[in-house]
Amino acid sequence: MAFRERGRPSSLVAWAAALLLALGVERALALPEVQKQLRSLAEAELLICIQCPGSVQNLSEVALYCKQTPGLMLHARCCLNQKGTILGLDLQNCSLKDPGPHFPQAHTAIIIDLQVNPLKDDLAGTFRGFTQLQTLILPQDVSCPGGINAWDTVTFYTNNQTCQGQRNLCNSTGDPEMCPENGSCEPDGPGLLQCVCADGFHGYKCMRQGSFPLLMFFGILGSTTLSISILLWGTQRRKAKAS
Numbered sequence: 001m002a003f004r005e006r007g008r009p010s011s012l013v014a015w016a017a018a019l020l021l022a023l024g025v026e027r028a029l030a031l032p033e034v035q036k037q038l039r040s041l042a043e044a045e046l047l048i049c050i051q052c053p054g055s056v057q058n059l060s061e062v063a064l065y066c067k068q069t070p071g072l073m074l075h076a077r078c079c080l081n082q083k084g085t086i087l088g089l090d091l092q093n094c095s096l097k098d099p100g101p102h103f104p105q106a107h108t109a110i111i112i113d114l115q116v117n118p119l120k121d122d123l124a125g126t127f128r129g130f131t132q133l134q135t136l137i138l139p140q141d142v143s144c145p146g147g148i149n150a151w152d153t154v155t156f157y158t159n160n161q162t163c164q165g166q167r168n169l170c171n172s173t174g175d176p177e178m179c180p181e182n183g184s185c186e187p188d189g190p191g192l193l194q195c196v197c198a199d200g201f202h203g204y205k206c207m208r209q210g211s212f213p214l215l216m217f218f219g220i221l222g223s224t225t226l227s228i229s230i231l232l233w234g235t236q237r238r239k240a241k242a243s
């Protein structure tokens with residue numbers, strides 16, 4: 001490995017490194033603890049679920065959906081499947097002016113409740129990538145993202161409105177010219193589309209032929225990540241030993 005200690009490497013350093021490595025391995029073998037850490041790490045990643053205090057409201061549509069569908073569980077403000085994917089999100093009554101920076105974590109959600117929030121009526125772009133979303137509950141004064149044509153039904157109630165059934169606009173716009181010759185139209189959230197290049201094409205308007213050098217890209221990315229991880233691990237170990 002291309003890491004060199006500052007100054008002359010001594011056998012003492014090598015010995016210490018071996019000891020640290022051994023301690024690390026021993027620690028890693030304490031499986032329940034590792035599993036617990038992994039689980040809290042996974043839950044910590046779902047920041048959108050805990051950014052607003054409390055849990056999914058008992059009688060909300062999100063709670064109903066989560067209880068009716070087998071294999072789903074509630075976690076703070078979210079409804080998750082067994083892999084930890086967000087399928088429901090209940091952020092009602094959270095004093096939100098906008099959904100916040102963690103909102104894209106919920107792009108897999110099927111149902112989202114944002115009612116009783118002082119949201120600004122400008123959710124354009126907020127739901128980019130939310131292709132699974134089928135039910136969205138909003139304060140009454142906020143329009144359904146993508147407009148009325150992006151949904152099968154929009155229903156107004158006294159205190160909220162629901163946007164139901166996301167439409168696939170790739171069909172209804174009926175504009176075959178919209179995507180270039182070697183690309184195809186795919187939905188990208190309510191009222192949003194994207195052009196996906198056919199196999200073997202990439203770049204602007206899918207005009208460049210030849211596959212993107214993915215292997216090289218991920219090869220470089222992977223080895224950089226690995227190096228940084230090892231470096232961080234090393235410094236953490238040293239800090240832990242010093243204290």
Ligand SMILES: *[C@@H]1O[C@H](CO)[C@@H](O)[C@H](O)[C@H]1NC(C)=O
Binds near residue numbers: 058
């Ligand atoms: C929510 O429902 C559960 C049972 O389904 C009940 O134990 C709990 O007290 C309820 N919480 C509230 C705040 O109503």
Ligand SMILES: *[C@@H]1O[C@H](CO)[C@@H](O)[C@H](O)[C@H]1NC(C)=O
Binds near residue numbers: 116
């Ligand atoms: C919103 O939360 C506040 C404080 O928790 C509560 O008093 C109020 O009744 C809630 N409003 C609705 C509509 O749930």
Ligand SMILES: *[C@@H]1O[C@H](CO)[C@@H](O)[C@H](O)[C@H]1NC(C)=O
Binds near residue numbers: 060158161162
């Ligand atoms: C919308 O508000 C009405 C009251 O106007 C309430 O009865 C209904 O449960 C709310 N809908 C949802 C989906 O929470």
Ligand SMILES: *[C@@H]1O[C@H](CO)[C@@H](O)[C@H](O)[C@H]1NC(C)=O
Binds near residue numbers: 167168171
């Ligand atoms: C879109 O059109 C294709 C064929 O043109 C059809 O197979 C597909 O079901 C349509 N999708 C929707 C959501 O209407």
Ligand SMILES: *[C@@H]1O[C@H](CO)[C@@H](O)[C@H](O)[C@H]1NC(C)=O
Binds near residue numbers: 180206207208
């Ligand atoms: C699309 O691909 C075909 C070959 O499959 C090629 O002849 C054509 O020039 C491509 N079109 C564009 C706009 O790049």
